[in-house]
Amino acid sequence: MRIGITCYPSHGGSGVVATELGKLLAERGHDIHFITYDMPFRLGRFHQNIRYHGVEANRYAVFKFPPYDLALASRMAQVAKAYRLDLLHVHYAVPHAIAAVLAKQMVGDHLKVVTTLHGTDITVLGEDPGLKDVICFGISRSDAVTAVSDSLVRQTRELFCVDTPIRRIYNFVDSRVYYPKDMSSLRDRYIYPGERLLLHISNFRPVKRPMDVIEIFHRVNREIPSRLLLVGEGPELPKVMERVNELELQDKVIFLGNQDEVSQLISLADLLLLPSAKESFGLVALEAMACGVPTVASNIGGIPEVVEDGVTGFLSEVGDVEKMAMDAVRLLKNEALARQFSEAGLQRVKTKFCGLRIVKEYEELYREVLEGKRE
Ligand code: GMT
Secondary structure, three states: OEEEEEOOOOOOHHHHHHHHHHHHHHHOOOEEEEEEOOOOOOOOOOOOOEEEEEOOOOOOOOOOOOOHHHHHHHHHHHHHHHOOOOEEEEEOOOOHHHHHHHHHHHHOOOOEEEEEEOOHHHHOHHHOOOOHHHHHHHHHHOOEEEEOOHHHHHHHHHHHOOOOOEEEOOOOEOOOOOOOOOOHHHHHHHOOOOOEEEEEEOOOOHHHOHHHHHHHHHHHHHHOOEEEEEEOOOOOHHHHHHHHHHOOOOOOEEEEEOOOOOHHHHHHOOEEEEOOOOOOOOHHHHHHHHOOOOEEEEOOOOHHHHOOEOOOEEEEOOOOHHHHHHHHHHHHHOHHHHHHHHHHHHHHHHHHOEHHHHHHHHHHHHHHHHOOOOO
């Protein structure tokens, strides 16, 4: 098949999933065309069957805001015509689904549109009255819609009352990249012998509750000699740094900023903390599970579909930092339990979230769309 993929190419789970999907589809012989404003950061080296088409918004002086959405629609249409694309698979509804529907109108009905909802495009932007109707339009005019968890399917239905079928297709990891790696030599650079290493990776937006990460770590650190590795950047970071200083944890918290390649960093850790207020899936928890690292997280959104409470990690109510700290201590003190969780996680990744299985689910959906089996 000839497939155009549009996503946010910068850091973020939706861009990661879109890029990894494109790479797997290309490996399986499909022609993949990324249509984005930048090269997706996980694309990396040259891949046979993958092309990249940049999108440039016109910055003419009369525009207060460069019309990116129109430039994207126009580029999608150009690429679709030039390479006779079968379909556009867009990740994240705003503005990608709407731009794809417009491109389809420019090219013709034979060009199909598949939209994958990732989370904040529904749970945050869908609550904005200025965007709600246009998101609903993008969803209802797509030829097929997927969401990354059952929870997101439900939330989309509740918020938009659309009767468009939405298929749940889980996110996945490439087990050739995410697997338990022996990082003992690098670990020595971050921690002293006998210390434990906790990890948090996010975009440090309020929805990730990074301040809770510090509160949890503070409590853990009182009981167990430990350090905290923080990966990522975002608006909450200054507050987080201030709190770390207030609690005099400067020597214990390591800020690494944004990192492109996280599989090695994850393998360094004993535990992942993910106390988010909203999370439609929690890709980082899946990446950790694939590296054999258990997660302590909030019981929200799609997280319980990824992390099995009491089996591959522990879940708590959002904001319950006391319980999250207790759970973390429990896992860090009991090596047998941690090993058991790690093994259960690896098994879960194999059976539910392996790349090959998920790519086949997408291929099946594409086939249905192209054969006109979906209304
Ligand atoms: O988490 C974010 O704020 C970024 C956002 C994105 O677009 O990358 O993440 C969403 O999509 C990821 C990939 O499907 C999911 O793993 C995240 O759970 C989801 N984030 C939220 O729902 C907050």
